[in-house]
Amino acid sequence: MQAIQIINKNDKNTLEIGTVPDPELSDSDIQVKIAATAVNRADLLQRTGNYPPPKGASEILGLEMAGVVKKTGSEVTKWEPGDRVFGLLAGGGYAEYCTIHEDMAMEIPENLSFEEAAAIPETFLTAFQALEWLGKLQEQETVLIHAAGSGVGTSAIQLAHQIYDARIIATAGKQHKLDTARDLGADFAYNYKKQNYAEEIISDIGNDSVNVVVDFIGKPYWHKNIEVLAMDGRVVYLSFLGGHKVEEMSLIPILRKRLSIMGSTLRNRSEQYKIDLTKDFAQKTLSLFKTGSLSPVVDSIFDWSETETAHQRMKNNKNTGKIILTGM
């Protein structure tokens, strides 16, 4: 099959469509003819050699896909050739074909195109894991979502609004991102460049008022997050874009407010974890995608021969929403 290959896996690497062996189909796998995949920041790291794929995963870039089932393994019961499916991959999305465990695939809602479906898995499953599995967000609780303009941020706002009817606080650094956050369901949106969000939250909502924080920023927000958290509050870290070294942290609020502070990434989880997460996600959200209550945010669509241009767009932070590759 054809797949995008990394030539010289270092700072001077290039991408090139080449011929590679078809992926192996095990008994519980389906083989999918990929129609669309999406670009993730991890792809940009992986091509420089700095973020090797986990053990057993494909060396080919691409962490999510949408397409059509072509073949099924001997033990597959859920799918038939021709079914439209999408899902998370440990790698291998930048290619004509991939294989995926049958329980990792989800049915594409009829109203969604392949390009839209390919924009869902990474951001929505990451946000779902953070809110449901780690943060254990409850109906009508208050959630603080940082980097609200990011893929995971916009997904988290939609999920918090649609599944949990949560009171949503969003932070971002640009007005159009704050506007998008409000459009998607945020009740409060603060510009971290102009406002101290902790002061704003205390003034607008009250002391100790936030049940769950989803944070990608790290160090600069540590003290403010702790300050606004309620009793039994939870913080879920997904990355540390603003640095990781906190100077002078007091442990007292952890005990006094009975806090839980957690971190997680999705990629290095076991296949069984991802299967369980996918099933729970599909059960709770696919009907909401069907009615349009939840929708993937697509920034732009590139033919996969233009992958380099697509990567540059992400590298330069030009995108709002997902960058899609198609035409395999």
Place this chain on the structure above:
Amino acid sequence: MQAIQIINKNDKNTLEIGTVPDPELSDSDIQVKIAATAVNRADLLQRTGNYPPPKGASEILGLEMAGVVKKTGSEVTKWEPGDRVFGLLAGGGYAEYCTIHEDMAMEIPENLSFEEAAAIPETFLTAFQALEWLGKLQEQETVLIHAAGSGVGTSAIQLAHQIYDARIIATAGKQHKLDTARDLGADFAYNYKKQNYAEEIISDIGNDSVNVVVDFIGKPYWHKNIEVLAMDGRVVYLSFLGGHKVEEMSLIPILRKRLSIMGSTLRNRSEQYKIDLTKDFAQKTLSLFKTGSLSPVVDSIFDWSETETAHQRMKNNKNTGKIILTGM
């Protein structure tokens, strides 16, 4: 009824047995004639006025008791007068009688005296909450228990050994405490005054080998705890006896190892939480107390007219195990 009263609730306070109204019996409560109660560090703080009881709780000292049911509220179905019961109190143990929600009381195993039963609730329920509800310790995981000679420490070692068949690492500062820890089921026991427990664990067991840490010390152990934790590791803080200010903390291990860092106290939890915890605890442990696989550690027994002496013994850290008051 007679109860111990605090005269001058400040640094110069004294204790005195005096007459107070009987506690009110609500429909779902039982009234218990107390046969024994136990001393907790919280009692020493409360008598100075520094640790007021939570809203709605008795002003009388005493966070646990064992005794005999005397009266039952109109909706009580589980108990009859004459039943031997023990359990956690939000206050009111230093008295002839207490009232307690029928679901907060547990049946005293036949082989245990009142003095032994009164030594169980605070330490074992705190340890159980830390291991089962917060730390989610799994069968044969590895648990690191600090302050292994304390009441909660000895209880946690017993539970980790008997319920989870865990690999247990204990730390303490005295040889006889380390010996006790080994007797109760610890596989490894380190003297923190003479050994760097992180180095010892890495040498004896390996890198990233600890699934759950139960910590009372705080600051001096932060970096070492993080260092020895395994993927998906959990830290449960119950107090910060060694200080709370951590300088220069990196958030990276929280993400890389997918850690959860939690804190909790038992006393300020809701009644419903304590009921659920008590039920789960009773179901998983009472049969083990009956066979002697689990046993309370009693340090000494005082007539309640000698409560001041009993408090001094705790204040001077003379006790190993629980100090019991009786003779009400």
